[in-house]
Amino acid sequence: MSNEKILLSRGDIIRYYTYRIILAGLVIIAVVWVALPFIMTILYALADPAQYYDPRVIIPTSYTLKHVNQLLILGAYQATINSVIVALITIGFSFLIGLPAGYAFARYRFRGKDSLKLFIVALRMFPMMVIAVPLLVLYFKLGLADTLIGIGLAHTSMALPFVILITSSIIAGVRVDYEEAAMVFGLSRIGAFFRVTLPLALPGLTAAAIFTFIMSWNEVFIAAVLSFQNRTLPAFILNLIAGSTDFIKFAGAFIMVIPALIFVFIAGKYLVRMWGITLK
Amino acid sequence: MVDVHLRGIVKRFGRTIALRGIDLDVEDGEFVVLLGPSGCGKTTTLRIIAGLEKPTKGKVIFGNRDVTYLPPRERNISMVFQSYAVWPHMKVYDNIAFPLKIKKVPKEEIDRKVKWAAELLQISDLLDRYPHQLSGGQRQRVAVARAIVVEPQVLLMDEPLSNLDALLRVKMRSELKKLQRRIKVTTIYVTHDQVEAMTMGDRIAVMRNGKIMQIGTPTEIYHKPANIFVAGFIGSPQMNFIDVTVSEEADGLTLVSEDFKIKLPPDIAEIVKQYMGKTLVMGIRPEHIYPEGFVPSNVKRTARINGVVDFVEALGSDTIIHLNTGSRIIVVKASGTYNTNIGEELTIELDLDKIHIFRKDTEEAIL
Ligand SMILES: Nc1ncnc2c1ncn2[C@@H]1O[C@H](COP(=O)(O)OP(=O)(O)OP(=O)(O)O)[C@@H](O)[C@H]1O
Ligand SMILES: [Mg+2]
Numbered sequence: 001m002s003n004e005k006i007l008l009s010r011g012d013i014i015r016y017y018t019y020r021i022i023l024a025g026l027v028i029i030a031v032v033w034v035a036l037p038f039i040m041t042i043l044y045a046l047a048d049p050a051q052y053y054d055p056r057v058i059i060p061t062s063y064t065l066k067h068v069n070q071l072l073i074l075g076a077y078q079a080t081i082n083s084v085i086v087a088l089i090t091i092g093f094s095f096l097i098g099l100p101a102g103y104a105f106a107r108y109r110f111r112g113k114d115s116l117k118l119f120i121v122a123l124r125m126f127p128m129m130v131i132a133v134p135l136l137v138l139y140f141k142l143g144l145a146d147t148l149i150g151i152g153l154a155h156t157s158m159a160l161p162f163v164i165l166i167t168s169s170i171i172a173g174v175r176v177d178y179e180e181a182a183m184v185f186g187l188s189r190i191g192a193f194f195r196v197t198l199p200l201a202l203p204g205l206t207a208a209a210i211f212t213f214i215m216s217w218n219e220v221f222i223a224a225v226l227s228f229q230n231r232t233l234p235a236f237i238l239n240l241i242a243g244s245t246d247f248i249k250f251a252g253a254f255i256m257v258i259p260a261l262i263f264v265f266i267a268g269k270y271l272v273r274m275w276g277i278t279l280k
Numbered sequence: 281m282v283d284v285h286l287r288g289i290v291k292r293f294g295r296t297i298a299l300r301g302i303d304l305d306v307e308d309g310e311f312v313v314l315l316g317p318s319g320c321g322k323t324t325t326l327r328i329i330a331g332l333e334k335p336t337k338g339k340v341i342f343g344n345r346d347v348t349y350l351p352p353r354e355r356n357i358s359m360v361f362q363s364y365a366v367w368p369h370m371k372v373y374d375n376i377a378f379p380l381k382i383k384k385v386p387k388e389e390i391d392r393k394v395k396w397a398a399e400l401l402q403i404s405d406l407l408d409r410y411p412h413q414l415s416g417g418q419r420q421r422v423a424v425a426r427a428i429v430v431e432p433q434v435l436l437m438d439e440p441l442s443n444l445d446a447l448l449r450v451k452m453r454s455e456l457k458k459l460q461r462r463i464k465v466t467t468i469y470v471t472h473d474q475v476e477a478m479t480m481g482d483r484i485a486v487m488r489n490g491k492i493m494q495i496g497t498p499t500e501i502y503h504k505p506a507n508i509f510v511a512g513f514i515g516s517p518q519m520n521f522i523d524v525t526v527s528e529e530a531d532g533l534t535l536v537s538e539d540f541k542i543k544l545p546p547d548i549a550e551i552v553k554q555y556m557g558k559t560l561v562m563g564i565r566p567e568h569i570y571p572e573g574f575v576p577s578n579v580k581r582t583a584r585i586n587g588v589v590d591f592v593e594a595l596g597s598d599t600i601i602h603l604n605t606g607s608r609i610i611v612v613k614a615s616g617t618y619n620t621n622i623g624e625e626l627t628i629e630l631d632l633d634k635i636h637i638f639r640k641d642t643e644e645a646i647l
Contacts, residue, residue, distance in 0.1 A: 181365035183352045185379035199369045
């Protein structure tokens with residue numbers, strides 16, 4: 001058997017290579033589709049204005065950090081920090097509430113569970129525009145207007161349904177008997193959750209946290225309505241670039257994208273390592 | 281150590297009733313086996329004793345403490361799960377050490393105990409592997425090791441040897457039994473392997489469909505089955521069951537089947553008399569039937585039946601003969617040296633002291 005040559009017909013070979021070529025083509029299209037806007041954003045954000053306006057130059061050859069620096073000095077630096085703080089507040093609050101709720105959905109049977117789940121999904125359909133302005137009035141009364149905590153809380157309300165549903169399915173993916181074994185061998189339910197279920201669910205929870213981060217990072221509307229001085233990055237850029245030149249717009253996009261990319265890369269790497277251990 | 285009592289345990293899961301009133305008393309230090317077919321409620325019973333499940337009705341009592349609503353960690357138990365439940369994010373060593381760490385046992389003692397348990401279960405060289413690098417049988421042994429390192433009051437084991445090869449299983453059986461004797465821990469052991477049940481259990485509770493059909497020592501269960509289910513479930517090959525009618529013939533009370541008649545000695549006749557004219561089920565184990573002329577000297581009285589050999593299984597130590605008596609097959613377990621061929625006429629002798637008689641309606645044993 002091992003020494004026999006397997007003979008392929010011409011048809012098989014043609015079919016094999018056609019398949020490979022089509023697959024490679026699709027992969028290239030997908031990569032270009034995703035990567036091209038990033039590449040263009042980065043190139044034009046750093047491009048020399050002279051080359052940017054030269055119709056004969058498609059890919060600029062001389063670069064400058066001028067526009068990015070200009071934006072940072074104008075307040076993008078502080079806005080980036082604000083955005084990170086708001087995103088972390090959002091992750092903190094939405095997991096503080098969402099994780100126990102998700103656990104309950106995954107582990108307990110109770111009356112009205114399905115209706116409640118549906119209700120949570122329905123909350124996601126509620127348009128933010130409708131509540132943003134009343135929220136501002138309320139925030140003024142509570143002293144939360146124009147504070148990072150205030151924006152973080154608003155983002156929490158946006159992210160919470162997602163966090164509840166996704167954590168419940170992540171926890172449901174960790175077998176109950178691991179938790180039960182921990183309880184038999186001397187832990188309380190909460191102890192078993194922290195020592196056994198949480199470590200096993202961590203990769204999934206990390207992914208959910210990344211997603212929550214990006215949700216908050218990208219959110220413009222509420223952030224713009226609820227803040228005036230303490231703007232998050234998207235709200236700041238939206239405000240600033242409306243009347244700016246093109247390369248300033250690109251520089252704004254550049255500043256938006258880079259921190260998110262770094263965050264996702266670091267967390268993603270960690271995620272892959274964790275999954276390698278726990279999911280084999 | 282502690283004695284365990286179940287009082288009228290009923291457990292429903294939605295519309296299915298898993299347990300229909302379980303009463304069980306396990307003495308301090310006793311080894312009780314729950315034996316029964318798949319889905320009869322063995323695991324559910326164990327989980328209720330462990331506190332992982334609350335009974336719909338009934339009580340769980342440890343000693344004189346009602347533990348029905350106590351969480352598992354307050355029961356001082358240890359358990360081998362049917363699904364092993366070996367934690368995937370810990371190495372084998374840490375899995376076995378975990379219960380001890382929770383109990384804040386000193387480090388050197390943990391190390392000593394883990395190594396001892398690993399030695400006993402032959403997993404010493406697997407200690408720094410992760411569970412996903414183990415075979416099913418190895419994982420199962422880790423689960424057993426984890427359960428025995430702690431010194432629990434009650435040890436619960438749910439088919440702990442089901443995934444081991446035959447040789448290792450026999451060895452582990454005796455190791456576990458010896459260990460249990462030495463540390464005298466009250467043990468409740470689930471299996472559907474009757475040989476395991478017979479060799480390990482001080483007593484066996486045979487379960488069916490959420491009920492305990494009989495509880496007794498292996499000898500009692502084997503020699504005095506309380507009903508047709510237990511009689512048929514224990515023993516291999518299975519007991520022969522034959523429908524018979526009780527009738528009064530010229531020479532005394534007789535059991536009449538389609539193919540043969542058995543004249544009853546006075547002591548048995550006395551018990552069966554009240555069922556005159558009714559249909560009963562007679563049971564006799566294959567090992568209590570002998571080919572004519574091969575009856576051991578300690579068998580005092582027999583009944584003879586004629587038939588034709590339908591099929592022969594030569595197993596080496598035994599020869600299993602399927603005898604066609606006309607309208608049915610009777611299985612006979614003869615010694616391995618016995619020789620016969622398909623189609624031969626054969627007369628067999630039933631040991632009359634070993635026959636069982638059951639009511640047809642209630643399936644309860646009357647003899
Ligand atoms: N969580 C549950 N929800 C619904 N039904 C259940 C649940 N657990 C067990 N059952 C049902 O209860 C009955 C008893 O199950 P159990 O697991 O105790 O059987 P078992 O004797 O351990 O069987 P096996 O030998 O296959 O392990 C079964 O009919 C099963 O389908
Ligand atoms: Mg079971």
